[in-house]
Amino acid sequence: MEPYSEKVIDHIRNPRNMGSIENPDGVGKVGNTACGDIMELYIKVKDGVIIDAKFKTFGCGAAIATSSMVTELIKNKSIEEALKISNRAVAEALDGLPPIKMHCSVLAEDALKAAIEDYQKKASKNG
Amino acid sequence: MKRIYLDHAATTPTDPRVVQAMIPYFSDIYGNPSSLHSFGQEARTAVETARNQIASFIMARPEEIVFTSGGAESDNAALKGIAYARREKGNHIITSAIEHHAILETCKFLEKQGFQITYIKVDPNGLVDPYDVKKAITERTILVSIMHANNEIGTIQPISEIGKIAKEAGIYFHTDAVQIFGHAPINVDELHVDLLSASAHKLYGPKGVGVLYIRKGTKFTPFLHGGDQERGRRASTHNVPGIVGFGAAVELAKEGMVQEAEKMTSLRNKLIKGILDSIEDTRLNGDPIKRLPSNANISVAYVEGESMLLYLDMEGIACSTGSACTSSSLEPSHVLTAIGLSHELAHGSLRFSLGKFTSEDEIDYVLDTLPGIIEKLRTMSPLYRKETR
Numbered sequence: 322m323e324p325y326s327e328k329v330i331d332h333i334r335n336p337r338n339m340g341s342i343e344n345p346d347g348v349g350k351v352g353n354t355a356c357g358d359i360m361e362l363y364i365k366v367k368d369g370v371i372i373d374a375k376f377k378t379f380g381c382g383a384a385i386a387t388s389s390m391v392t393e394l395i396k397n398k399s400i401e402e403a404l405k406i407s408n409r410a411v412a413e414a415l416d417g418l419p420p421i422k423m424h425c426s427v428l429a430e431d432a433l434k435a436a437i438e439d440y441q442k443k444a445s446k447n448g
Numbered sequence: 449m450k451r452i453y454l455d456h457a458a459t460t461p462t463d464p465r466v467v468q469a470m471i472p473y474f475s476d477i478y479g480n481p482s483s484l485h486s487f488g489q490e491a492r493t494a495v496e497t498a499r500n501q502i503a504s505f506i507m508a509r510p511e512e513i514v515f516t517s518g519g520a521e522s523d524n525a526a527l528k529g530i531a532y533a534r535r536e537k538g539n540h541i542i543t544s545a546i547e548h549h550a551i552l553e554t555c556k557f558l559e560k561q562g563f564q565i566t567y568i569k570v571d572p573n574g575l576v577d578p579y580d581v582k583k584a585i586t587e588r589t590i591l592v593s594i595m596h597a598n599n600e601i602g603t604i605q606p607i608s609e610i611g612k613i614a615k616e617a618g619i620y621f622h623t624d625a626v627q628i629f630g631h632a633p634i635n636v637d638e639l640h641v642d643l644l645s646a647s648a649h650k651l652y653g654p655k656g657v658g659v660l661y662i663r664k665g666t667k668f669t670p671f672l673h674g675g676d677q678e679r680g681r682r683a684s685t686h687n688v689p690g691i692v693g694f695g696a697a698v699e700l701a702k703e704g705m706v707q708e709a710e711k712m713t714s715l716r717n718k719l720i721k722g723i724l725d726s727i728e729d730t731r732l733n734g735d736p737i738k739r740l741p742s743n744a745n746i747s748v749a750y751v752e753g754e755s756m757l758l759y760l761d762m763e764g765i766a767c768s769t770g771s772a773c774t775s776s777s778l779e780p781s782h783v784l785t786a787i788g789l790s791h792e793l794a795h796g797s798l799r800f801s802l803g804k805f806t807s808e809d810e811i812d813y814v815l816d817t818l819p820g821i822i823e824k825l826r827t828m829s830p831l832y833r834k835e836t837r
Binding site for chain 2: 359379
């Protein structure tokens with residue numbers, strides 16, 4: 322298959338923000354083992370800004386790299402800004418993905434959307 | 449960095465002695481074996497020598513050996529060649545659920561042409577029960593095709609028993625022997641096979657050359673038209689250096705394969721035991737005994753195969769996850785799902801395939817390296833919950 326970019330390899334080798342957050346403000350869990358990828362994204366939000374993000378991923382190299390990259394992209398971004406981050410933006414930030422791996426970036430976007438949705442649900446309940 | 453190649457089921461390095469045998473046939477002895485002049489006849493002699501070497505290796509007659517471009521072509525030619533030749537007699541073909549894609553995709557193609565295919569299920573070790581083949585035979589059955597040894601999990605099938613069943617029913621029997629050819633003795637009469645596929649690059653020969661054994665008297669429609677090479681069974685100018693290389697590889701296999709198999713079996717067993725002992729929640733896929741000496745296929749719970757492969761590659765270790773052909777598809781291996789693995793365990797499989805040059809140091813290095821990689825990936829995995837264990 323087509324090789325991964327150097328940036329993807331770097332994120333596989335040294336994943337950023339791996340792990341989970343205790344008492345997160347939002348959690349997004351997406352994927353299933355049938356497709357081969359499962360992603361969990363945890364966010365901590367303060368005054369409408371994502372102050373911390375962590376991930377856990379079961380998946381291929383592209384899944385790990387996109388998870389890692391999405392946590393980097395959303396840190397210190399407002400919820401509104403984070404919602405604008407598309408799967409393409411994640412892939413571009415990694416200098417691209419092999420075409421057959423583009424679906425992994427969709428999973429990263431889905432995880433992000435799910436985490437924010439979870440945050441908003443909790444926030445409206447508490448508010 | 450040290451680099452360790454444990455993907456010999458994908459391809460092997462060409463043995464330097466094979467390369468030496470091939471070299472004269474590029475620029476010195478370059479004639480076309482179909483030509484009548486001396487240039488052609490020199491090349492023809494080389495092709496016929498290789499044909500004799502390969503025929504004697506499997507106890508066949510030289511005229512029963514057809515040179516092809518490799519395993520996939522041999523498989524395609526066997527199935528389509530019999531299907532077209534025998535379609536007046538019937539339209540039913542029996543194969544197994546764990547064949548190589550070169551067989552399964554050809555079967556799917558033939559289904560679209562009106563053929564009916566029965567895919568025999570396998571047991572949890574990947575074995576075909578010959579009795580299941582017997583039960584599947586109908587009046588319309590024209591061909592049985594069961595692989596000799598599986599490329600992913602290494603399971604070796606009871607080919608002789610299946611061949612006997614096909615023979616008694618008067619049905620042609622093909623076996624894809626690509627993975628085992630050159631690694632264990634093969635006798636086409638004892639196996640009762642009418643057709644057999646093999647490929648040179650799996651036994652330290654060059655890439656791009658294979659053979660299809662076709663038993664004398666077998667009705668066969670050629671796959672390639674446009675020349676009377678190979679007694680009209682396969683058009684195309686001979687790949688003379690490749691064919692010479694295949695012959696040389698077979699000669700080396702005749703000499704060395706028994707000792708090589710012994711050495712590989714012992715190293716492979718060390719690798720399997722080492723992994724299963726040092727990493728919890730791992731399992732061996734395939735039959736523990738009836739398996740290729742070179743093959744260790746392991747499933748590691750909670751982690752995905754490609755990420756393991758990439759981390760191993762960063763440490764200089766080359767292996768594969770499932771079949772090399774399936775590594776770029778998103779579906780988990782059809783072989784691993786056929787033996788009953790969950791999607792998670794099928795995605796979390798690693799195949800190490802040893803070669804004749806594999807050393808004990810290399811196996812030790814894998815055993816030293818793998819546990820740390822698995823630990824790191826498990827820490828990353830949402831499926832791995834230490835606290836609940």
